[in-house]
Amino acid sequence: MGEISNFLLKDTNMAYATAGFTLLSAFLFFLTSALYYNYRKSRQLPYNGLKFTTKNITYIAMMVAVSVSITVVISMTLPVTVFPPIRIAFSGIMIKITGMFFGPIVGFIVGIVTEGLCIIFIPSYIHIAYLFVAISFGFWAGIMSYTTKLKGKNKWWTFSLINLYTIIFTAVMWAITINSDQKDAVFFGINIPAKLVPSMFLIMMGATLIMVWIFSFVLIGLKKGKWLEIILPIVLLCVVTETLATILLASWGDSEIFGIPDYQGGYSSMVIVRLLQTPVKIAFNATVLSTVFYVMRPILKK
Numbered sequence: 001m002g003e004i005s006n007f008l009l010k011d012t013n014m015a016y017a018t019a020g021f022t023l024l025s026a027f028l029f030f031l032t033s034a035l036y037y038n039y040r041k042s043r044q045l046p047y048n049g050l051k052f053t054t055k056n057i058t059y060i061a062m063m064v065a066v067s068v069s070i071t072v073v074i075s076m077t078l079p080v081t082v083f084p085p086i087r088i089a090f091s092g093i094m095i096k097i098t099g100m101f102f103g104p105i106v107g108f109i110v111g112i113v114t115e116g117l118c119i120i121f122i123p124s125y126i127h128i129a130y131l132f133v134a135i136s137f138g139f140w141a142g143i144m145s146y147t148t149k150l151k152g153k154n155k156w157w158t159f160s161l162i163n164l165y166t167i168i169f170t171a172v173m174w175a176i177t178i179n180s181d182q183k184d185a186v187f188f189g190i191n192i193p194a195k196l197v198p199s200m201f202l203i204m205m206g207a208t209l210i211m212v213w214i215f216s217f218v219l220i221g222l223k224k225g226k227w228l229e230i231i232l233p234i235v236l237l238c239v240v241t242e243t244l245a246t247i248l249l250a251s252w253g254d255s256e257i258f259g260i261p262d263y264q265g266g267y268s269s270m271v272i273v274r275l276l277q278t279p280v281k282i283a284f285n286a287t288v289l290s291t292v293f294y295v296m297r298p299i300l301k302k
Contacts, residue, residue: 005179012267014176015252018244019132026139029104060102064110067094068117075122082124085254091118092137093285096237097292099141100148107138129253136245144237151229158232162212162239169243170205174198197268200275207279208239231290238285246281247274 008014040046071091075081081090091114099107115134119126147158178198212235219227251270258270 005176008176009268012252015129015249015267018248022136022139026108060106060110063094063098064113067091067114068121071118072121082122084125084127084130084257085250087118087122087124088130088133093288093292095134095137096141096289097296099138100145100293103145104139104142107142108135111135111138125257127253127256129249133245133249136249137241140240140244141237144233144240147233147236155229155232158236159216162236163209166205166209166239170201173201177201197272200272204275204278208282211279211283230294234289234293235286238282242278242282247271250274
């Protein structure tokens with residue numbers, strides 16, 4: 001286990017592994033979808049999946065245009081948003097929403113197109129890591145969108161998935177970091193002992209779970225449990241994208257843009273910085289996405 005941990009934590013190998021996992025998952029999903037479509041067609045059975053009708057293509061183009069336009073306007077108002085870590089946070093909102101409404105395939109495509117257009121219209125640092133982040137936002141949002149079909153008592157399956165995923169991710173990262181020979185990270189002069197990193201994963205992800213539990217049962221106590229049918233899938237989406245895309249992938253681009261050398265932690269130091277933001281960012285993103293999703297659902301479902 002120690003050799004695997006050291007390999008993953010060396011340079012940006014963890015980011016490469018995460019990008020490979022996302023691309024492999026996307027390929028398997030596309031292949032499965034194509035086989036399912038051909039099977040239904042050969043048996044002359046109706047296909048209930050996504051269809052690229054004129055209406056759907058128009059909606060998808062509109063979502064891309066809105067995402068790019070908002071990002072461009074914000075970058076002109078607040079110049080700091082030209083930095084990719086901040087830019088991807090704004091453009092990522094509509095990418096995730098598109099994935100939630102139209103599924104993984106469209107989310108994947110919109111992630112590529114949106115990031116490509118943002119690079120063209122917003123001169124800034126260019127790094128392939130943020131392209132993978134945009135792809136991950138769209139694809140994983142589409143995968144998580146299937147949980148929106150869980151209504152009534154079935155919504156607690158989504159709640160269980162949030163807990164299960166968070167526990168598995170935390171256990172994997174704890175096992176990787178505790179069995180490594182990683183050196184201490186230094187970020188802006190602050191020394192971060194390597195032996196504290198496993199505990200930081202436990203604390204931050206544990207705080208995230210506690211927050212989800214408290215919020216869920218507060219809504220139940222207020223007799224607003226119906227809201228959980230919308231909020232829980234979005235919380236699941238935020239947890240998955242925050243861990244896979246933001247913490248493990250975006251840190252790759254961050255470390256190279258900020259020029260953090262390997263002897264000061266490099267990639268690992270940015271993983272820690274983003275990890276510390278996780279509970280707050282998940283709460284903020286879930287609030288924003290729930291609001292946008294609630295407003296746009298009547299429009300896109302007509």
